[in-house]
Amino acid sequence: MQKEGKVVPLAAAIDRGGRAPLPCLPVLLLQVRDKAALQLRQGLQDLFDNADDTLFEMADKALDRCDQSLYFEAMRDLRLKRKSIERGFLDTFHETFARIGQVDLLAHLVEPDNSGGKAQVERAAAVEGMVGRVLSRDGMALQQLSLRLQALLDRPLYEQHNPLGPAALCGYFLDAGRNLGVCLRVKLVLLKLFERYVLRDADVIYGEANQLLAAAGVLPELQPAPRRRAEDRRMRARRGPARLGQALGADAAGQAFFASLQTLLAPLRGQFAPRLQAVTAAQPITTADLLRLLSHLQRYVPATHEADDFELGPQLEQLLLRVSVRSGTRRRIGVADEDMINLVRLLFAYIQRDDNLPASLRALIARLQIPLLKVALLDKGLFSRASHPARRLLNEIAGAAIGWECNREGVRDSLHLRVERTVQRLLNDFAEDAGLFSELLDDFLAFNQDERRRNELLEQRTRDAEQGRARALQARQQVQQLLNQRLRGRVLPQVVVQMLVQAWSQVLLLAWLKQGEGSQAWCDAVQTMDTLLASIIPPHEPQALLQQVPGLLKALRDGLASVAQGSLATREFFLQLEQLHLRACAGSDEPPLAEVLVAHDIVLAIAEEPGCAPLWQDDGHAAALLQAQRLRIGTWVEVLDEDQPLRCKLVARIDSSDRLVFANRTGMKVREWSSTSLAQALQRGEVRVLDDGLLFERALEAVLDSLRQV
Structure with a gap:
């Protein structure tokens, strides 16, 4: 068997960077490795493309803000580390392949470590279940691959040490994601996604590897493993073409509606392609011929910035002139078809003027005139059924586009790109098949649903924040009003005024926000403030003050502790309060503390005025x-x-x-x-x-x- 240790594909060399050269491996084995690496890379890309949406859905369904924040942080961490995880996975895969058959290399990847407690056990159980499902589904193909690799290497290769085995693949992924700062729940979600987007196609990897080895003469006598899953996928993907007329059927209501409009459309006849319509002896073309001409023109609809150079009337007129020259008979458009062209033309003229839609997306939608005209010619139910797929697609695009605004840097966002892709797909592929409209409608609805759910969650967060802000503002105004009632116009010790404004106001705010204005906590906080103010006014009966002070001090300490008042500031306040109480009893020789006149209204920090202005009188x-x-x-x-x-x-x-x-x-x-x-x-x-x-x-x-x- 020929050995070649220097053969390293360029893409793999770039991915691995400056690592040590690989040991000698058969060229055929390198081909198996590189084919599998491409498949695994695609699976990982699918995983990360879908992980964001999966975590967003979990955040959407989270019952509390803590869980919601956890999933949002996981989304951010995954985006930042996506490339390093992909690279780490493929690096480990290549290194394992280079040392294929070495038991010690895979041991730490395959065997679970139970030293980490419950989290490790749960992760190991999840991996074990994933591996079991792959083996039960694709075990025969994996077994054949192991036998062929063993024959190729000419040494024993146990199935559990096959670098393409499910346990090894899970090990690469776990090893690459060690630095992810996410919780166990998120890691288990990522493992599920790994199973869905990477392990689900293990049969394809094994099948291609077996086919490559068998074609090269490695155990060709082994019977191929059944490809039931691949066949099932192909059968599900196979969609029979459906003619638009057959799919939607004749719509009597649509026919009747259009017939009622033809009288109104009669004055417009002769304006579309007038040089041809004016010739009375001209023979009308069939609707089928008109559809073929429109399909030809459809391929030449220009991009939006060139749309002014393309008018359907002159373009169709030129095609009809060519048809007339070739057939030797003057041809024109039939009356009913001309009426339909005029009706659709008026609809799109309205759309192009409709400033409820952004101009850029309006121009994109305008490119759909020919496809919608063809639908209307084939099935007049377009005008009578709101559920018509072409009508719904137009409405869905317009509904999603109403809030779109041009990016400041001119970069097109996902919505603009999706609409552009949908329009271009119709222009490229639509002939007379209703399935295309239905398919694009389903795709756009799925896209729009994801966008809407994401935006609704962010809107709810904005709404909650604004309601919280309004409630905080209301509480702040209530506390300001209370403080001004108690302090305005009075001469009081500066230390007391400072404590009430800076610290006790927070106690009052907390009580109002948590339990409401009429709650016991609010009443107790107000009562404590009133007791404090009364206790510092001399002269005071010593006995009465002695009865009040213990309860007052305890209430003050508990309140200040609830708002995390600093211990140093609290100690200083109580030392000065003791002096005030001694002075109130007229028994202290201490000099009086500094006093202030509260001459102006107290305005708490970051207080805001309500957003309302005086009502007009006009x-x-x-x-x-x-x-x-x-x-x-x-x-x-x-x-x-x-x-x-x-x-x-x-x-x-x-x-x-x-x-x-x-x-x-x-x-x-x-x-x-x-x-x-x-x-x-x-x-x-x-x-x-x-x-x-x-x-x-x-x-x-x-x-x-x-x-x-x-």
């Missing part, structure tokens, strides 16, 4: 104010007071402070108004409310209204 603004007050959660608006218009939607209404909070498409807060200030912005034209109704329905209604007015 009745002319009542409509705008009513519109602002009636905005529903989820309403989109466009802010026009910047160089680049900003689109955002209402995600929270804080009634206690009359604040309306708006977030962008990703759920991040970008604007805040009171009802009054928003009404003023609406009145001045700085903000406009967007119509987020279904695009196809809005366009069709607008076209019908314009036709009836002709």
Whole structure:
């Protein structure tokens, strides 16, 4: 058997960097290794591509903020260390292959370490289950591979030490992920994903390796292992073509609807390709021929920045002229087909003017005119059934696009790229097969659902933060009001005023936020403050003061401890309070402590004013104010007071402070108004409310209204 130790594929050499040269291995074995490495690399990429969504879903379903933060941190850590894990996995794989058959190399990867307690046991159990499932499913193919490798190497190779065995593959992954700073739950999730995206295709790795070795004459007499799983995948992937007319069937309601429109469309006849339509002796082409011409033009629809150079009428007219010259007979478009062309043309003219959609995505949607026209010619149910896949796809794209805004750096985001890809796929592949619209609709719905769930979670976090902020503001204002009632206009010891404003205000805030204004904790905190103020006023009955002081001191210590007041500041305060109590009993020779006059209102740190302004007295603004007050959660608006218009939607209404909070498409807060200030912005034209109704329905209604007015 020929040996060649210097043969190292270029890609593998780049991946491994400057490691020591491999021991001598047969060239055939290197080919097996490199084929498997490509498959494993793809599986790892699929794993990490899906790990983000899986962890996000777990964060979405988490019952408390601690778990939610844990999953978000895991997502971040995984993104940062993804490349190093992939490289570490493949490095270990190559090193193991270089020392194939050496027992000690795989021992620490395969055998679980029980010294780590419960976490190690659970991880080992998970790995054992994964390995067992692969062996029960693909054990025969793995056994054949081990026999062939043993014959190739001419030395014993036990199955458990096969570098392509499931235990070894799990070991590579665990070894590469040792530096991941995630908890056991997340590690078990990653193991499940490893099983789903890497081990699920172990039969493909084993099958290709066996096929390569058998073709090279290594134990060719072994019967191939059954490929049941691969066949099942191919059968599931095989989809029979469905003609659009057959899939959707004849729609009597659509036919009747279009027939009722033809009277309204009659005045437009002769305007589309007029040089041909004006020839009365011309013979109309069939709808099937028209569809073929449209399919030809569909391939030449330009990119959005060149769309102004492409008009369907002149382009179709040129094709009809060619057909007329070739056939020797003048040809034109049939009346019904011309009416349909005019109807779809009006729909897309409305879409191109609809400023509820961003201009960039509007231009992308406009490229769908020919595919939608072909659908309408084949199945008029497009106009009568809201569930029609082509109609739904258009509406879903428009619904997702309403909140899109151009990236400041001009970089296209995932939504823009997905819409662009969907449009291009239709232009490239759509002929008359309804399955393509249904397939793209399913893909876009799945994409949009993931985007929406992610954004809704971030919106909820924004909403919770704003509600918490409003509650904190309300509590702060309540505490400020209480302190001003007790202290304003009085001359008091500076140490007491300072403690009440800086520390006891936090005790009051905590009681209000945790248990409410009418709670026992709030009443006790207020009572302690009142008792403190009364205890420092001389002259004071010594006996009465002696009865009050122990309970007062205990309440003060407990309160200050609850807000983590520093021990040094607390000790200093109680020393000076003792002097004040002695002075209150008129029995102290200590000099009086510094006193201050609380002449102005106390304003606590970071206090904020509510977002509400005085209501207008002018009745002319009542409509705008009513519109602002009636905005529903989820309403989109466009802010026009910047160089680049900003689109955002209402995600929270804080009634206690009359604040309306708006977030962008990703759920991040970008604007805040009171009802009054928003009404003023609406009145001045700085903000406009967007119509987020279904695009196809809005366009069709607008076209019908314009036709009836002709």
